[in-house]
Amino acid sequence: MSLHLAQFIAVLGGQLEGDPELPIDRLAPLEAAGPRELSFLSNPRYQPQLAASRAACVIVAPALAEVARARGACIVADDPYLYFARATQLWKQHHRPAVAVGIHPSAVVDSSAIVHPSASIGPLCVVERGAHIGADTVLKSRVTVGEDCRIGQRCILHAGVVIGADGFGFAPHGGAWVKIEQLGAVRIGDDVEIGANTCIDRGALQDTVIEDGVKLDNLIQIGHNVRIGRHTAMAGCAGVAGSTTIGAHCTIGGAANILGHLTLADHVHVSVATVVSHSIARPGHYTGIFPMDDNPxxxxxxxxxxxxxxxxERIKALESQQQTTPIDRPR
Amino acid sequence: MSLHLAQFIAVLGGQLEGDPELPIDRLAPLEAAGPRELSFLSNPRYQPQLAASRAACVIVAPALAEVARARGACIVADDPYLYFARATQLWKQHHRPAVAVGIHPSAVVDSSAIVHPSASIGPLCVVERGAHIGADTVLKSRVTVGEDCRIGQRCILHAGVVIGADGFGFAPHGGAWVKIEQLGAVRIGDDVEIGANTCIDRGALQDTVIEDGVKLDNLIQIGHNVRIGRHTAMAGCAGVAGSTTIGAHCTIGGAANILGHLTLADHVHVSVATVVSHSIARPGHYTGIFPMDDNPxxxxxxxxxxxxxxxxERIKALESQQQTTPIDRPR
Amino acid sequence: MSLHLAQFIAVLGGQLEGDPELPIDRLAPLEAAGPRELSFLSNPRYQPQLAASRAACVIVAPALAEVARARGACIVADDPYLYFARATQLWKQHHRPAVAVGIHPSAVVDSSAIVHPSASIGPLCVVERGAHIGADTVLKSRVTVGEDCRIGQRCILHAGVVIGADGFGFAPHGGAWVKIEQLGAVRIGDDVEIGANTCIDRGALQDTVIEDGVKLDNLIQIGHNVRIGRHTAMAGCAGVAGSTTIGAHCTIGGAANILGHLTLADHVHVSVATVVSHSIARPGHYTGIFPMDDNPxxxxxxxxxxxxxxxxERIKALESQQQTTPIDRPR
Structure with a gap:
């Protein structure tokens, strides 16, 4: 089951310095890699670990080629992290069976749903009335896609995902809540990945929209009528309240919370656990974390x-007092 | 599939100003509504958008009737938002098939569970030994109701909900944890709605209780022995630790966390992401959010x-020093 | 269905003061217990409630034996809370049917997965290719165990748990994200309990590891490559980002968030909702919560x-000004 270095080069390019016949049994992090393992160095911070690494071969940037060559085999690539990402894909292709195309017999797919023949609907999934599942999209196990929701091409929905549950909408009346039926659906673009047990609610009147290339981690909550722009990524446990629009190319840290009815520009980066309570018109990095300390x-x-x-107020008082003390006046 | 304005008036009341035969193809927000769509204006803040709206008809309060009439058709209702909520219900009734009553063949329902004949148990749900599901209650897909748990009438449990998993209880012993078996169950009242992937744990000795009319959003965690009072609403990702009692008519913001063994009075409103670390005896609005800023x-x-x-301490020192400077004494 | 006090003593030890034939119908908290119910007092803070309790019998520490005896029957045990935990286990054993061993017919278990004959795979679970489930381990309903993941002995995985979804790993490229295939798996030790809808991601290159005796509450997110040490407990809605190592015997409060690539020592205790943004080398109690107040x-x-x-800066200015005022100099 090993691959030779030459096989990586043949498919992924890069410049090999070393023996193309060197067998690779595994991909491994730099500090753990052994003599039959391929590793990579993307962050220059870890350069000191390079010399000490026992890896069969290390993927490095051109600037580090000389140092790497001194240690042993290396693959020189313009973007070592990207090269490594593609190497994991190549590895998976060779070592894991292809995704089973089609609908698993235990899945419950409504007869009016449209599932592309190249899509994979895993065990115990539910695809409701009028839903559309695009080409090459994979629903792992136990995913629900609610009625009239549309998933694009090449998406991955991990176990437990719920697309198209009702948004949280009620009108108060006499101390109780009257349900606002959620008449919209969810529209998800192409190349979207959605983590385990994440929920995306259907819109109240219009659709909740997740644009192409968005990546959502596990246990995320997306409220109704939200729109998330292209290639935005959100880490686990984050939440977006209803009717908020997030721009393209944003990153939202884990457990961050974005309030409802806001607009975030493109290229906004929100730190972990930060509460976004107003719209953000300018790209940038925004934070609101109470710093941890020892408890006392x-x-x-x-x-x-x-x-x-x-x-x-006490500082103000001190300031005004100080300015009016006679001793100051003559100065 | 369109409805005429007259049909809304016939079922929901309100005073129509305009042509009762006007056909409505959709409900839509004010700014997006077109000439065959019905909209509403509940928040006076959005009044400037009223004149510009292309909606076929707008639901408005009596105070705005004159302005609305100048624009085109309107329905005058005492509470436009409530009227709109009911309009969504009417719309759904006409445009979506009725919920399928009975137990989906893929659901796993224990023979000792009691499911009311008017209830709907959706695909791939699990209803365990001794559980009760009340009249007209709907379990969407992939819901688990644990043993001996009771769900009232007219409830909606969305996909992935888990009722009656074990509460988190352990006794420490020699550095390890000894499980406290959770011998209580969960009791849920009538007209409760529970969002996707939300979890409500069974009580340790007594039951966890969710009273009538409570609305819980997605991905909420309710610990064992908690009691949530009538008509309280909680937004997504909130958590309530064990043995806490929340009063009636409260609202709990998204991702808020309420510690264990506390008591919150009726009509308490907790802001998003706030940590409630002590009991709250008085109605009111409580907050604890670190304000977001740009990162530097x-x-x-x-x-x-x-x-x-x-x-x-430095301010104190300044104050005491200032008060004892000779210059101050004579004054 | 009642047990006599003698039956508790016979199995669990302890010193009974009172009638061994006293029938017990239920275990109950001190303030609610009636004359056929067994209760316990572990926290001396609640001692005032002891005299008033109507419980048939109370489990107490030796120091309280005299006080308890004056009230009625008691069981004296060195650690009343531990005794109570074991009493709940004894109770469950007598009152609930044993877990059904084997694979529920509705579960989807890959033919290459290895499930110990004493394990219990509940309804609508998914066990993928190459997964291992250890002896006496229980997967309640709707649990997914991903390919090649290994669960030890005597574990409990509650409804909706997802083990081995892909970790969240992407390389940026031209404004989009290139997937890093997650080639590791998840390894879970013995005696681990995992709460409802909790997710543990598979490692990128190596395994995500949960050591023996770890207890995880509901709706927790564990990122790829994380390692959690023996007997650590985490409360609901907590999150651990990728590649972080948490020591043994730690407790992590609900909704706490631990950033990636950190190391926490053994015996670290993190308060609810605290963001851990740097490694913690020393045992102790760490907190970072914005204190709640009324909203104004x-x-x-x-x-x-x-x-x-x-x-x-203003304080600094005041200080420097004060120190240089002429009035101060002569002193």
Whole structure:
């Protein structure tokens, strides 16, 4: 089951320095790789580990070719991380059976749903009335795609994903809640990947939209009427409340929360666990995290924090007093 | 498939100003609605959009009737948002097939479970030993209701919901954890809606209780022995730790976290992402969010925050020094 | 279906003060227990409730034996909470049917997966190619165990758990994301319990590892390449980003978030909702929570917080000014 270095070069390109017949049994991180394993160095920060690595071969950038060559075999590639990504794809292609195309007999697919013949609907999935599943799209196990929802081509939906549950909409009435039926659906573009147990709600009147190339991690919540722009990536446990529009090429950190009815520009980067409470018109990196401390210090700071505006007033008082003390006047 | 304005009036009441034969093809938001679409204006903030709307007809409050009439057809209703909610229900009734009553053949329902004949158990659901499912309740797809758990009438449980997994209870012993078997169950009232992939754990000794009319969004975690009062609503990704009691008519923001063994009064409103660390005895609106900023500013503020109590001491020192400077004494 | 006190003593030990023939119908919390119910007092804080309790019998520590005896029957045990945990196990054994061993007919188990004959694979579970399920392990309903993942002995995986979905790994390329195939798997030790809808991703190159005795609550996200040490417990909605190592005997509070590529020592305790943004080398208790307040106060404090570093500068200015005022110099 090993691949020779020559096989990587033949498919992925790159410049090999070393023996093309060298067999590779596995891909491995630099510090763990052994003499029959292929590794990579993408972050220059880890360069010190390069010399010490026992890897059969290391994928490196041109700038490191000389250092790498001194150690042993290497593949020189303009973008080593991208090369490594493609190497994992090549590896998978050779070592794992191809995805089973078609509908698993345990899946429940409504007769009015349209599933492309090249799509794969895994075990115990549910595809409801009027849903569309595009070419080469894979629903792993236990995925639900609700009625009239459309999934593009080459998407991957991991286990437990729920597309098209009702958005959370109610009108208050006499102390109780009256349901607003969610009459929209969900539209998902091409090349979208959606992590395990993530939920994307159907729109209230119009569709919730996930554009091409979006990548969502596990356990994410996308509210109704949200639109997420092309190639935006969101890490696990993040949440987006209803009717918010996120631009293209954004990254949203894990457990970040974006409130409803906001607009985020393209190229906005939100840190982990940050609450986005207003629209963001300019690209950039935005953060709101309470810094962790050991508990006793945190307690002291948190207690002070609750009277922070009073501190400001006390500073103001000091300032005004200082400016009016007679001693200052003559100066 | 269109409805005439007269059909809305006949079922939902309201005062129509305009042609009752006007056909409606869709419900739509004010800014997007076209000449065969019905819209609504509930928030006076959006009044400027009213004149510009191309909607066939707009649902408005009596105070706006005159303005609306000048634009075109309108339905005057005391509470336009409530009227709109009911219009979505009417629309759904006419345009979507009725929920399939009964147990889907792919569902796994224990022979000792009691499912009301008017209930709907969707594909790939699991209803365990001794569970009860009330009249007109709908379990969409892939819902689990654990043993002895009881769901009331007219509830909706969305895909992936788990009712009655074990609460998280262990006794520490010699560095390991000894399981406390969870002997209670979950009791859910009438008219409760539970969002996709939300989990409600069974009680340790007594039942976890969700009272009538509660609305829970997606990916919410409700710990064992919790009680949630009537008509309380919780947004997505919120969590409630064990043995906490939340009052009636509360709203809990998305990703908010409520610690265990607390009591929240009725009519408490908790902001998104807020951590509730102590009981709340009085109705009101409570918040604890670190304000987002651009990252460089956040870093400066966060660094200062870690020494906040020292700042307070420095202010105190300044104050005491200022008060004892000779220049002040004679005054 | 009642048990006599003598039956508890016979199996669990402890010293009974009272009538061994006393019938017990239920286990119950101290304040709710009635005259045919067994309760316990583990936290001395609740001692005042002891005298008032109507429980048939109370499990207490030796130090409270005298007080408890004055009230009625008691079982004296060195660790009442541990005794209570075991009592729940004894109770369950007598009152609930044993777990059904074997594979439920509705489960989808790949023919190459190895399931120990004493394991229980519940309804609508999916066990993929090459997965191993150890002795006495229970997969409740709707659990997915991905290919090549290994679950140890005596584990419990609750409904909706997803083991071995792809880790979240992509290389950026020309504004889009290129998938890094996740070639590792997940390895889970013995005596691990995993809560409903929790997700543990497969490693990119090596395995994600959950060591023996770990307890994970519901809706937790464990990223790829993470390692969680023995007997660590994590509460609901927590998240651990990729390649982080958590030590043994840690406790992680609900909704806490641990960033990627970090190392946490053994015996680290992280408070609820805290963001761990750097490695923790020393055992201890760490916190980072924005304190909740009523909303108007929070607004004032939050506004001030955004200019906190400016306050520090103002204090510095005051200090330097004060030290240089002529009045101070002569002193």
């Amino acid at each position: 210090k945190w307690e002291k700071n948190a207690a002070t924090l609750k009277q922070l505006y009073r501190l400001r | 500013k956040w870093e400066k503020n966060a660094a200062t925050l870690k020494q906040l109590y020292r700042l307070r | 106060k929070w607004e004032k404090n939050a506004a001030t917080l955004k200019q906190l570093y400016r306050l520090r």
